[in-house]
Every structure is written in C-alpha cells, then in structure tokens.
C-alpha cells in the first residue's frame with residue numbers, strides 16, 4: 347500500500363464522461379489498497395473562459411478578483427469528481443485550496459506555495475477516504491484566494507506530495523509521458539522513459555507545458571518521485587510514462603540532446619542608436635524591471651561611431667507594456683534613434699545534459715536552420731541548452747528539422 351498523489355489535467359476532466367472515467371481509475375487504485383489524494387484542474391478551456399469574462403469588463407482587472415474568478419474552475423471539478431466517486435460507492439471528500447489550507451504568498455495570479463496543512467487530508471486518508479483537492483489555488487495569510495499561475499495544478503500536485511511525503515506523484519495528462527518534443531508538432535517525437543530534473547527544468551522553462559516549471563522545482567527540492575502518464579491508458583496498463591530522475595542516479599549513457607522546446611509567447615524589442623556608454627543597459631532595462639516585466643534574452647551590438655543597438659525579448663503579453671515603458675523613458679531623456687518591436691517571433695531550444703561533454707551542438711543547430719533558409723535573430727546558451735529566436739512562421743519547420751538533425755526520432759544507441 348502506498349500513498350499516491352495523482353493529478354488529472356484539464357483535458358482529462360474535460361467532460362462529465364471523462365470525470366467519470368477518472369473516477370473509475372481512482373476507484374481502481376483505491377481498490378488496490380492505496381491511499382489517494384487526487385488533484386484536479388478545471389475542465390479544459392474553462393480557465394480561459396473565466397479569465398475572458400473578466401477581460402470583457404476591464405482591460406486591466408484586479409489580480410485579486412481574477413483569482414477569485416479563476417479558482418472557481420477547479421472548485422467545480424473537485425465537486426463533480428467527488429460525486430462521481432460516490433456513485434461508485436467510494437467515500438471521497440473534496441477540498442478547495444483554502445479548505446486544505448494551501449498557504450501562499452499574496453502575489454495574485456502567480457502566487458507561491460509557502461506551507462500546506464496536511465491535517466485534514468491525513469484524517470480523511472486514515473479513514474480510507476479518497477481526498478480530492480482543487481489544483482492551481484491557495485489562500486494567503488489574510489484568507490484571500492490566490493492562484494499559482496497557468497498550469498499551476500501540476501505544482502499543487504507535487505507540493506501536496508511533498509507535504510504528505512507521498513510515495514509518488516503521478517501527473518496524468520493527455521499524452522503518455524514527456525516526449526523529445528511536443529508530439530502534436532512532430533509526430534515522430536519519442537516518449538522518454540526518463541528525463542533528469544535539470545533537463546525537465548530547462549524544457550519547462552523554455553516552453554514545454556507538459557509540466558509547469560514550479561512543479562519541477564518543487565519535486566527536485568523535496569525529492570518527490572515524479573512521473574508523467576496518460577489518463578487515457580487503461581488503469582491496469584503497465585505503461586511506465588516518464589520518470590523525472592536525478593542525474594546522479596543515472597548510470598546509463600545519456601543521449602546528448604534529450605529534447606526540443608519552443609515558446610510562441612515571445613516578443614522582441616530593439617532600441618536603436620543608443621549612446622555606447624556605461625549605464626545604458628541600466629537606463630533601458632531598469633524601468634522595465636521596475637514595471638515588473640520579465641526580460642529573457644538580451645543582446646547588445648558592438649558599437650559604431652559611439653552608438654549601439656540594444657535588443658531584448660519579453661513575454662508577448664507584456665510587449666505593449668514594455669514598449670510604453672520605453673517610450674516613457676525616452677520622454678524622460680533616454681537617447682535613442684528608434685524603438686522597434688516584433689511580436690511575431692518565437693524561441694526554439696535544444697536541451698540536453700550531454701552538451702556539457704560534447705562540442706558542436708550549436709553549430710549543428712545553426713547549420714540545420716541555415717539549410718532551410720531560417721534566419722536566426724538572437725542566440726543564447728547555457729551549459730545544457732542552446733536557444734534561438736526566429737520568425738514565428740518558421741516555428742514548426744524549425745522544430746521538425748532540428749528533431750531530425752539531432753536524430754531524436756531514433757532510440758539512442
């Protein structure tokens with residue numbers, strides 16, 4: 347008998363029939379004698395719909411109220427799943443984040459979990475009940491409802507598993523594991539049996555939404571055994587999904603590249619003809635940071651005739667805000683010939699811990715894109731990844747070409 351936290355994502359609970367399917371799966375594991383805490387997302391599309399309602403009323407809605415609204419999506423699915431389990435004769439009880447007491451900070455729409463009270467869950471588990479918890483939400487110290495950022499139910503699942511010291515956290519989704527890239531873009535993508543935390547962190551941060559990055563951080567920090575599996579497989583199936591592992595536990599030869607991630611939500615801003623002198627990066631990016639806009643890649647060109655060009659990328663939904671901040675800086679004395687922006691770019695990245703010990707990855711990437719006539723606008727690297735910014739219209743082609751060039755469709759030798 348094990349204590350297992352299972353998280354079911356939006357597609358897996360997208361209709362009442364699918365909720366009944368999840369209930370049957372949960373019943374199956376319950377009958378095997380496991381203690382179960384089930385974390386669910388809102389029905390697919392529901393969080394978008396709810397946030398869309400707020401946007402119909404205001405361009406700049408309050409974060410506190412957005413969280414009040416968005417958290418209702420998960421509240422519906424926990425109740426429905428509990429009822430579906432009751433129909434199968436299984437004792438189950440649902441909890442919102444606040445009822446468990448998933449305590450978070452008060453950063454509305456992107457709150458961080460600070461503490462989880464396991465008391466209620468333990469009590470119910472000890473009586474043989476299935477505990478159902480709303481993903482994506484918590485409460486701050488004042489009792490305000492908070493949410494954990496898009497995709498945040500993954501983090502709820504892992505955080506509950508850490509708090510309960512669960513034997514395993516299983517993330518059930520609409521694909522049967524973590525693939526070499528999004529299988530919806532590249533049909534030849536291959537499921538990985540294992541991927542290291544470091545690689546998964548990079549892939550999540552670079553756009554692979556199969557796991558929210560904070561869930562991976564949490565699992566790494568608290569050593570939660572984390573597995574990604576399909577909710578559509580038969581519960582009796584022995585499909586292993588993908589296990590997220592620690593590098594030091596790996597004795598096998600690693601593939602050099604494990605996966606390709608991409609992110610469409612990018613925008614690029616170039617500040618042209620700024621004085622090439624100390625303090626210019628701060629003059630441009632200081633006000634951007636002060637406005638809480640995250641900057642990703644930064645490139646400063648070599649100066650000519652004492653002027654230079656400065657480019658950086660931001661999340662696409664902060665593009666207009668960033669442009670407005672720059673125009674304001676210009677009004678207040680930032681010297682620049684021109685400010686130009688492009689919100690039709692994307693970022694494609696190859697990730698693999700094998701890069702530490704192999705050279706030539708970046709040049710292979712550059713050549714593969716060049717052969718297709720795809721222009722690289724920006725480049726950034728870390729120890730285990732190379733990312734490039736390209737025109738959004740080449741995204742799918744680039745991902746497919748790189749997947750083939752790095753032979754990710756083939757089992758590693």
Ligand code: ADP
Pocket residue numbers: 354355356357358387497518519520521523524525526527528529530553554555556557605
């Ligand atoms: P859920 O609603 O279950 O949380 P998500 O839509 O958030 O599911 O995440 C699952 C999706 O992530 C898949 O349907 C797939 O399209 C996408 N995805 C992106 N990159 C990968 C990858 N490397 N491996 C598997 N799935 C990926």
Ligand code: ASP
Pocket residue numbers: 355356387388393394419481482495496497498499500
């Ligand atoms: N329902 C939330 C979202 O759509 C959380 C999640 O699905 O993980 O972002």
Ligand code: MG
Pocket residue numbers: 355497500555556557558
């Ligand atoms: Mg998700």
